Amino acid sequence: MLDAGRTEETLLEVNNIEVIYNHVILVLKGVSLSVPKGGITALLGGNGAGKTTTLKAISNLLKSERGEVTKGSITYRGERVQDLAPTDLVKKGVIQVMEGRHCFEHLTVEENLLTGAYTRGASKADIDADLELVYSYFPRLEERRRSQAGYTSGGEQQMLAIGRALMSRPETILLDEPSMGLAPQLVEEIFNIVKTLNENEGATFLLAEQNTNVALRFANYGYILESGRVVMDGPADDLRENPDVKEFYLGMSEEGRRSFRDVRSYRRRKRWLS
Amino acid sequence: MPEQFIWGIEVFLNGLMTGVLYSLVALGFVLIFKASGIFNFAQGVMALFAALTLVGIMEGQVPFSHLINATFGTEIHHFGWHVPAWLAIILTMGVMVLLAWLVNKLIFQHLVNQPPIILFMAAIGLAYFLEGLGDMMWGADIKELDVGLPQGINTTIDEVTYNLFGYGFFIDNLDLWATGIAAVLVAALVIFAQYSKHGRAMRAVADDHQAALSVGISLKFIWIMVWSLAGFVALVAGIMWGTKSGVQFSLSLIALKALPVLMLGGFTSIPGAIVGGLIIGVGEKLFEFIVGPLVGGATENWFAYVLALIFLVFRPQGLFGEKIIERV
Numbered sequence: 140m141l142d143a144g145r146t147e148e149t150l151l152e153v154n155n156i157e158v159i160y161n162h163v164i165l166v167l168k169g170v171s172l173s174v175p176k177g178g179i180t181a182l183l184g185g186n187g188a189g190k191t192t193t194l195k196a197i198s199n200l201l202k203s204e205r206g207e208v209t210k211g212s213i214t215y216r217g218e219r220v221q222d223l224a225p226t227d228l229v230k231k232g233v234i235q236v237m238e239g240r241h242c243f244e245h246l247t248v249e250e251n252l253l254t255g256a257y258t259r260g261a262s263k264a265d266i267d268a269d270l271e272l273v274y275s276y277f278p279r280l281e282e283r284r285r286s287q288a289g290y291t292s293g294g295e296q297q298m299l300a301i302g303r304a305l306m307s308r309p310e311t312i313l314l315d316e317p318s319m320g321l322a323p324q325l326v327e328e329i330f331n332i333v334k335t336l337n338e339n340e341g342a343t344f345l346l347a348e349q350n351t352n353v354a355l356r357f358a359n360y361g362y363i364l365e366s367g368r369v370v371m372d373g374p375a376d377d378l379r380e381n382p383d384v385k386e387f388y389l390g391m392s393e394e395g396r397r398s399f400r401d402v403r404s405y406r407r408r409k410r411w412l413s
Numbered sequence: 414m415p416e417q418f419i420w421g422i423e424v425f426l427n428g429l430m431t432g433v434l435y436s437l438v439a440l441g442f443v444l445i446f447k448a449s450g451i452f453n454f455a456q457g458v459m460a461l462f463a464a465l466t467l468v469g470i471m472e473g474q475v476p477f478s479h480l481i482n483a484t485f486g487t488e489i490h491h492f493g494w495h496v497p498a499w500l501a502i503i504l505t506m507g508v509m510v511l512l513a514w515l516v517n518k519l520i521f522q523h524l525v526n527q528p529p530i531i532l533f534m535a536a537i538g539l540a541y542f543l544e545g546l547g548d549m550m551w552g553a554d555i556k557e558l559d560v561g562l563p564q565g566i567n568t569t570i571d572e573v574t575y576n577l578f579g580y581g582f583f584i585d586n587l588d589l590w591a592t593g594i595a596a597v598l599v600a601a602l603v604i605f606a607q608y609s610k611h612g613r614a615m616r617a618v619a620d621d622h623q624a625a626l627s628v629g630i631s632l633k634f635i636w637i638m639v640w641s642l643a644g645f646v647a648l649v650a651g652i653m654w655g656t657k658s659g660v661q662f663s664l665s666l667i668a669l670k671a672l673p674v675l676m677l678g679g680f681t682s683i684p685g686a687i688v689g690g691l692i693i694g695v696g697e698k699l700f701e702f703i704v705g706p707l708v709g710g711a712t713e714n715w716f717a718y719v720l721a722l723i724f725l726v727f728r729p730q731g732l733f734g735e736k737i738i739e740r741v
Contacts, residue, residue: 200623200626200627203526203626204526225627226629236627237623241624241627244621246617246620250616251617254614254617254625254630257629258630304628
């Protein structure tokens with residue numbers, strides 16, 4: 140992994156991509172974003188906005204769901220990656236932690252972690268050292284190393300999914316909805332670990348999250364997606380102060396509840412009114 | 414000791430030996446089912462195909478000779494050489510790996526994420542295609558297979574039991590070998606699945622395709638590997654059955670016997686396939702021996718299925734099947 144600290148170098152560029160499922164369902168209608176090295180970039184938006192699809196387009200897991208990037212380009216370190224198999228992307232250092240954890244239920248916690256090192260031709264000593272590293276971040280996993288992953292709690296499974304990804308020694312982690320179905324306290328814990336990993340190990344994160352409040356507190360930069368388009372983007376602090384974001388995503392408003400009839404701009408309001 | 418009891422022991426032992434062969438076929442099923450969720454109806458035919466190919470290579474038979482002769486009016490049947498058994502086995506294994514690759518490339522790779530029934534239909538189609546291909550390549554006649562495994566009554570067991578009970582057990586040497594080889598095969602497969610990197614990846618794929626893809630496991634590679642392993646198991650089963658009763662097309666029917674074995678042992682458990690096979694083998698022989706005379710015989714045909722039915726009602730995941738993990 141790389142040195143800590145956010146730099147100006149861009150690792151991942153998504154350029155105006157369009158994604159179609161099953162040859163008919165248009166899900167992404169031109170999404171562009173860039174992920175700087177060493178940063179935490181958040182991808183925000185409601186249900187069905189296209190967050191997961193964007194992540195899967197990058198990690199190339201779309202094909203197994205009959206989805207396809209039909210327009211635009213995805214580059215990693217300046218190199219076109221959208222035709223690579225997921226295996227090759229993992230070898231390049233891009234790994235996705237999928238929404239809903241997706242642990243291997245019948246494998247033990249430790250075996251789950253070991254599958255993360257599948258693409259590496261590393262020696263046993265290296266892998267053991269990495270196991271120790273993962274356990275140092277997630278001590279609860281060490282306590283449960285011998286139990287079947289299917290019997291661990293939701294929080295532990297989320298930790299396991301992140302730990303498993305770490306075992307591939309990634310440069311960039313695509314983290315999909317880490318807060319899903321977890322108690323607020325656990326969400327906080329997971330995000331703190333993400334922040335620590337980002338600072339100590341220099342891992343770059345692109346995280347998709349519905350929980351805008353938490354995500355914007357931990358991220359450096361945010362993109363807001365609505366029905367397959369980026370409708371707003373900016374540094375996390377700016378987004379947090381933006382009155383529209385406050386109203387629609389953070390549930391705060393300066394003048395109490397406003398009537399939607401008075402609201403000017405953007406797309407989603409129109410959709411609500413029509 | 415009463416005679417009946419001693420005969421019973423002999424029947425039990427012979428049942429055990431038959432069971433080993435059921436287990437071998439069931440093992441192939443389990444491997445593929447675990448890793449890809451495909452119920453490989455073609456496993457029995459694969460054993461037949463492997464045995465046919467093995468005999469063909471050993472005898473120096475020209476593949477597709479009937480077709481060639483009919484088309485070009487030639488009269489070729491043999492290359493005129495004989496290949497030693499060990500080399501023929503290696504070559505046949507090569508053919509099975511090629512088959513594994515083709516099956517994935519041409520059929521199952523295009524059916525990723527399809528419902529199980531579609532995969533099942535594809536497997537049935539594959540079974541019939543493979544049966545026809547075997548017929549066309551090597552001819553439909555019954556062939557003798559002899560790879561040098563010892564056959565005939567084991568005289569030591571005969572003598573020892575004669576001295577003990579005054580009645581010599583008839584145990585075939587081939588059955589003893591089959592048991593030994595199956596035991597080694599199973600142990601090797603279990604160790605492979607449990608402790609090796611690719612074995613772990615195989616189990617991971619069995620649990621969750623998408624997650625396996627996301628950590629960089631290549632499904633294509635794992636599936637070809639699993640089909641090759643199943644091909645290898647089929648080859649071993651084919652050799653055993655072929656040596657025992659000749660290589661003939663009824664061999665593909667033992668695939669049906671593997672079904673009750675799987676229901677008993679559980680579709681996802683390697684040890685389950687083995688124990689299930691042994692229980693069915695012993696059960697049907699003992700049942701025939703004890704109950705058969707009372708009902709006029711022929712119980713071997715249905716015993717296994719009735720047993721499977723009972724299991725489906727009371728323990729649908731089988732003896733060793735993975736319990737469906739449900740968190741509350």
